[in-house]
Amino acid sequence: MIVVIDFGSQFNQLIARRVREHNVYCQVEPSDISISRIKALNPKGIILSGGPSSIYEKDSPSIDKSLFDLGVPVLGICYGMHYMVHVLGGTIQQARKKEYGFAMLQIKADSPLFKDMPSTFQCWMSHGDSAGILPSGFEITASTKNTDIAAVAHHGKQFYGLQFHPEVEHSVNGALMIKHFLFDVCGCEKNWTMASFSDGAIAQIKEAVGDKKVIMGLSGGVDSSVAATLIHKAIGKNLYCIFVDNGLLRHNEKAQLEKRLVANLDMNIQFVDASQIFLDALKGVTDPESKRKIIGNLFIQVFDAEAKKIPGAAFLGQGTLYPDIIESKSAFGGPTSIIKSHHNVGGLPEKMKLKLIEPLQLLFKDEVRKLGKTLGLPEDLIWRQPFPGPGLAIRIMGDITPRRLDILKQTDTILLEEIRNAGFYRKLWQSFAVLLPIKSVGVMGDKRTFANCVAIRAVTSNDAMTADWARLPHELLGKISNRIINEVDDINRVVYDITSKPPGTIEWE
Numbered sequence: 327m328i329v330v331i332d333f334g335s336q337f338n339q340l341i342a343r344r345v346r347e348h349n350v351y352c353q354v355e356p357s358d359i360s361i362s363r364i365k366a367l368n369p370k371g372i373i374l375s376g377g378p379s380s381i382y383e384k385d386s387p388s389i390d391k392s393l394f395d396l397g398v399p400v401l402g403i404c405y406g407m408h409y410m411v412h413v414l415g416g417t418i419q420q421a422r423k424k425e426y427g428f429a430m431l432q433i434k435a436d437s438p439l440f441k442d443m444p445s446t447f448q449c450w451m452s453h454g455d456s457a458g459i460l461p462s463g464f465e466i467t468a469s470t471k472n473t474d475i476a477a478v479a480h481h482g483k484q485f486y487g488l489q490f491h492p493e494v495e496h497s498v499n500g501a502l503m504i505k506h507f508l509f510d511v512c513g514c515e516k517n518w519t520m521a522s523f524s525d526g527a528i529a530q531i532k533e534a535v536g537d538k539k540v541i542m543g544l545s546g547g548v549d550s551s552v553a554a555t556l557i558h559k560a561i562g563k564n565l566y567c568i569f570v571d572n573g574l575l576r577h578n579e580k581a582q583l584e585k586r587l588v589a590n591l592d593m594n595i596q597f598v599d600a601s602q603i604f605l606d607a608l609k610g611v612t613d614p615e616s617k618r619k620i621i622g623n624l625f626i627q628v629f630d631a632e633a634k635k636i637p638g639a640a641f642l643g644q645g646t647l648y649p650d651i652i653e654s655k656s657a658f659g660g661p662t663s664i665i666k667s668h669h670n671v672g673g674l675p676e677k678m679k680l681k682l683i684e685p686l687q688l689l690f691k692d693e694v695r696k697l698g699k700t701l702g703l704p705e706d707l708i709w710r711q712p713f714p715g716p717g718l719a720i721r722i723m724g725d726i727t728p729r730r731l732d733i734l735k736q737t738d739t740i741l742l743e744e745i746r747n748a749g750f751y752r753k754l755w756q757s758f759a760v761l762l763p764i765k766s767v768g769v770m771g772d773k774r775t776f777a778n779c780v781a782i783r784a785v786t787s788n789d790a791m792t793a794d795w796a797r798l799p800h801e802l803l804g805k806i807s808n809r810i811i812n813e814v815d816d817i818n819r820v821v822y823d824i825t826s827k828p829p830g831t832i833e834w835e
Contacts, residue, residue, distance in 0.1 A: 327351040327352065327353060327368075328345050328350060328353075328369055328371050328372070328508065330352060330374075331357055331359070331373070331374050332356055333374060333375045333379070333409070334378055334405075335375040335377050335404070335405070337376060337494060339789070340493040341354075341373055341375060341403070343788075344493050344501055345373075345504065346518060348504070348516065349516035349517065349518045349519060350508050350514045351517075353688065358389070359389070360390070364393065369398060370398070370399075370508075370513060371398060371400070371508065371511065372393065372398055372399070372400045373400075373402075373403065373406070373507075374401070374405075374406025374409060375405070376404030376452070378405075379405060380418075380454070381409060381455065387405075388409065388413075391413040391414075394483075399485070399486075399511045400486070401439075401488070401507050401511075402486070402487040402488070404452065407489060408455055408457065410485060410487055411457045411461060411478070411487065414464075414485075415462065416460045416461040416464070417457070417458040418455050418456070418457055419456065419457075419458040420454065420456075421455055421456040421473065424454045426452050428448055428449075429449055429450070429470040429472065429476075430447070430448060430470060430471065431446065431447055431469075431476060431477075431490065432445065432470065433446070433468050434467055435465055435479070436467070437467040437479045437486065438506050438510045439477070439488075439507060440467065440468070440499075440506075441510065448496070449470070449490035449492075449497045450490055450491050451489065451490050451491070456473050456474075456489060457478065457487075460475070463482060464485070465478065467479045470489075473489055476490060484511055486507065492504055520693065520699075520700040523689075524556065524701060527560075528556060528559050529560075530685075531556070531557055531560035531683060531685060532561065535640075535641055538640040538641060539564045539640060540557055540564060540565050540566070540639070540640075540642070540683055541566045541567075541633050541639045541641070541642060541680070542557065542566070542567050542568070542642065542643030543567075543568055543569075543625070544567040544568065544569050544595060545569070545583075545645075545713070545715065546579075546583035546586065546710075547645070548691075548694060548698060548707060548712075549645035549646075549691075549694055549712075551587070551645075551698070551707055552686065552703065552708075553644065553645035553686050554593060554643065554645075555698070556685050556697070556701065557683060558593050563594060565593060565594065565643065566596070566636050567587075567595045567596070568598060568629055568632045569583070569587070569596070569597045570598050570628050571599045571600060572600060572601060572604040572624070572716075573601025573604050573605050573731075574601075574604060574716065574718045574719045575717055576713070576738050576739070576742075577735040577738065586704070586706070586707060598628060604719075605726070608621070608719060609726070611725075611726070612723075612725055612763075614720060614835035617719050617720060617726075617835065621716040639680065640680065640681065641682070641683045642680040642681070642682055643683045644682060644683070645684075646684045646687045647690065647691060647694065690788075690789040691790060692788055709751075709752050711751070711755070711757065712790070718731060718734055718735070718738075720833055720834070720835035721734060721758060721833070722760075723761060723763040723834060723835065724763030733761060733778060733814060733816060734759060734780075736813070737759040737817065740809045740810050744805055745784070745806075748799075750784075750796075750798065750802070753786070753796075754786060754796055755786055755832070756783070756785055757783070757796070758782075759780050759781070759782055760782075760834045761778060762778070762781055764778075764779055765778055766779050766818065777818035778816050778818070780817055780819075781820075782803070782807075782820060782823065783823045783832070783834070784798055784822075784823075787827075787832070790832060793826060793832050794827075795823060795824045795825060795826055806820070
């Protein structure tokens with residue numbers, strides 16, 4: 327395995343993804359991890375991530391410098407390179423010119439990272455500091471016009487540093503550099519596959535649970551379905567699934583999910599209709615975070631009440647993914663700005679006294695889909711687009727009423743029908759409609775209208791950490807708009823969201 331030390335970079339999950347793309351297991355660990363823990367993990371190599379801090383700032387992230395005495399190859403990226411240079415006796419200084427975006431990298435000396443590469447190619451920079459004096463034994467291996475020390479190497483100790491970010495797609499040959507580090511420097515083997523992960527996870531669940539019972543909230547989405555299938559393969563009928571209908575599902579979704587889950591997943595599944603409870607609690611609530619917290623708390627209450635009907639339950643299964651954990655708390659344990667709260671990460675009542683089973687917590691969404699295929703789940707379930715836990719509540723901007731829910735359900739049905747018919751459903755990460763809290767003037771049948779406005783959101787992504795708005799054909803957008811306005815009462819305007827993530831998020835709330 328490879329250990330990535332998280333110094334706060336927005337790209338540290340990209341580093342993990344780039345490693346796993348080469349079928350090598352990778353784990354992101356906080357910078358306060360102990361050396362004994364690193365030794366126990368027995369990594370073949372260590373990657374130090376970038377980060378927003380300057381090495382000389384008070385409380386800038388750091389790690390025990392005895393890391394460099396483990397005899398393990400180390401690759402430092404941006405801030406990670408600065409830290410390596412600094413603690414090994416070199417100096418870091420403010421760059422004479424900040425460098426953000428594209429730069430041309432000029433290879434200056436041999437390095438295994440640059441094997442079989444041209445002498446000049448594009449890389450992607452994002453830094454305000456740079457290395458000044460290098461520690462003993464290091465040499466400069468690459469430069470750019472603005473940065474003399476853009477890459478360094480200590481060949482004897484197998485320490486390497488890159489000022490730029492090889493993990494981002496903008497860095498030409500970046501993925502190849504990581505590949506060289508994994509196989510030419512660290513000597514890794516390609517043994518990280520979903521089949522091996524499945525076998526290991528099932529064995530771990532069997533050992534942890536034994537003959538006890540596990541209860542799990544099942545939504546019908548790919549995450550919870552794959553997690554439930556994995557747990558079910560480990561413990562069989564000792565898994566008890568609970569599906570809570572919060573009244574915020576899409577049109578006819580409950581019936582479709584019930585048919586799909588019962589038909590394809592031979593499990594104990596209890597369906598609970600709690601729609602009126604949720605709608606009553608959300609009446610008059612317009613703040614997005616308040617909506618999420620109300621729905622999350624109510625879900626736990628309803629789930630807890632149902633769980634009490636299952637005697638002897640000792641574990642709670644969840645389909646938590648890596649991005650859920652990253653967005654809900656700091657990767658290295660400190661204070662952070664919560665992007666949005668996830669009802670499946672934290673917040674569980676202590677009175678439940680259940681131990682967590684989260685078999686997918688180190689996987690990205692595309693890996694979960696690969697795992698679902700390995701487990702034999704049907705294609706329509708594996709490729710179901712992500713649907714938020716709070717459901718349509720966070721796609722209705724403003725007050726949630728039965729009428730507004732009905733408008734959005736009809737709109738969403740038309741949108742997904744046309745997306746599927748045009749062959750775009752599996753090409754998109756998500757496609758959905760948002761009911762806006764405004765009305766606009768229109769003309770329909772020679773009469774003035776003052777009706778609702780909906781926004782269409784369609785994005786492409788690999789893991790939801792970043793996303794780009796989808797360039798759907800104008801003809802398709804026109805057809806979607808025409809159908810919505812003609813078939814859904816009280817809508818007279820349709821707009822298309824062309825915001826990427828960042829700066830926006832995928833969902834509007």
